[in-house]
Amino acid sequence: MDADSRTDPGGAMEEKEESDMLSTLQPYIEGLRRELEYQEPRLIIGLVVALAVVVITVVFLKYFLTSKTVRTAVLLVGLCDSGKTLLFVRLLSGKFKRTQTSITDSSAPYKAKNDKANTWTLIDLPGHDSLRSQYMEKFKSAARAIVFVVDSAIFQKEVRDVAEFLYFLLTDAVVSRNAPTVLVACNKQDIPMAKSAKLIQQQLEKEMNTLRVTRSAVLSAQDGSVGGSVFLGKKGKDFEFSQLPMKVEFLEVSARGSKGEEGEASLESLEKSLARL
Numbered sequence: 291m292d293a294d295s296r297t298d299p300g301g302a303m304e305e306k307e308e309s310d311m312l313s314t315l316q317p318y319i320e321g322l323r324r325e326l327e328y329q330e331p332r333l334i335i336g337l338v339v340a341l342a343v344v345v346i347t348v349v350f351l352k353y354f355l356t357s358k359t360v361r362t363a364v365l366l367v368g369l370c371d372s373g374k375t376l377l378f379v380r381l382l383s384g385k386f387k388r389t390q391t392s393i394t395d396s397s398a399p400y401k402a403k404n405d406k407a408n409t410w411t412l413i414d415l416p417g418h419d420s421l422r423s424q425y426m427e428k429f430k431s432a433a434r435a436i437v438f439v440v441d442s443a444i445f446q447k448e449v450r451d452v453a454e455f456l457y458f459l460l461t462d463a464v465v466s467r468n469a470p471t472v473l474v475a476c477n478k479q480d481i482p483m484a485k486s487a488k489l490i491q492q493q494l495e496k497e498m499n500t501l502r503v504t505r506s507a508v509l510s511a512q513d514g515s516v517g518g519s520v521f522l523g524k525k526g527k528d529f530e531f532s533q534l535p536m537k538v539e540f541l542e543v544s545a546r547g548s549k550g551e552e553g554e555a556s557l558e559s560l561e562k563s564l565a566r567l
């Protein structure tokens with residue numbers, strides 16, 4: 291008997307128990323090691339795929355968020371003779387000018403009257419119905435705002451045409467998605483017969499409600515969009531401008547002004563709204 295086993299017989303027994311336990315666990319440990327070796331490549335592939343998905347998603351999102359074009363155009367649209375060109379000239383120079391029927395677009399930088407002095411591109415579009423859609427097509431995706439000019443003096447006579455044009459504009463899929471601010475400029479308020487902005491709004495809501503019934507019949511019941519147009523307002527409710535995705539404001543203006551050609555225009559409300567864009 292050596293000195294150690296004589297002095298510590300319990301220790302030798304513990305060592306033996308340990309080695310017994312290890313040899314019992316050996317097959318399990320070996321199995322676990324083999325399992326891990328087998329799983330490792332799969333684990334790594336899984337991690338690589340997950341990482342790739344995260345990277346692709348980030349790149350994709352970044353691309354979509356940054357490639358969003360900055361819309362800087364303010365479009366002047368409306369029926370013939372509603373006063374778009376005079377409004378265009380007044381907003382840019384403040385001066386009165388004799389105008390003619392426009393057959394093409396005119397554009398110029400417009401500095402908003404706000405602290406930041408944002409500069410927008412003001413674009414006057416021809417009002418003739420044969421040219422309307424082609425010019426809208428060209429500029430609609432760049433629109434930050436649409437100034438829809440109405441001749442308030444002969445509104446009663448034109449209500450149907452005005453409503454149809456506005457309906458065509460507001461149900462356009464691109465316009466609806468981009469939701470530019472729509473400023474309905476109820477022009478020619480210097481003429482005593484001119485209808486108020488409130489009355490024009492109410493009559494247009496009524497007229498567009500009727501138009502919606504006839505036009506929406508062609509829209510697909512499933513996704514609500516066919517041929518690049520969307521449903522106007524909320525289904526099952528009488529149409530109101532407040533149901534639209536974009537802000538719609540009705541403003542009273544006079545591009546001519548009460549003092550005629552010598553005097554100033556009355557466009558404060560429109561200029562204020564343009565300054566808020």
Ligand SMILES: Nc1nc2c(ncn2[C@@H]2O[C@H](COP(=O)(O)OP(=O)(O)OP(=O)(O)O)[C@@H](O)[C@H]2O)c(=O)[nH]1
Binds near residue numbers: 372376481544
């Ligand atoms: N009394 C009055 N006349 C206006 C006002 N604004 C425009 N006009 C007149 O209305 C007529 C038509 O104005 P335009 O600016 O040429 O109209 P438009 O909308 O550009 O017409 P198109 O080019 O045909 O689309 C002109 O004789 C203008 O002087 C206004 O506020 N009051």
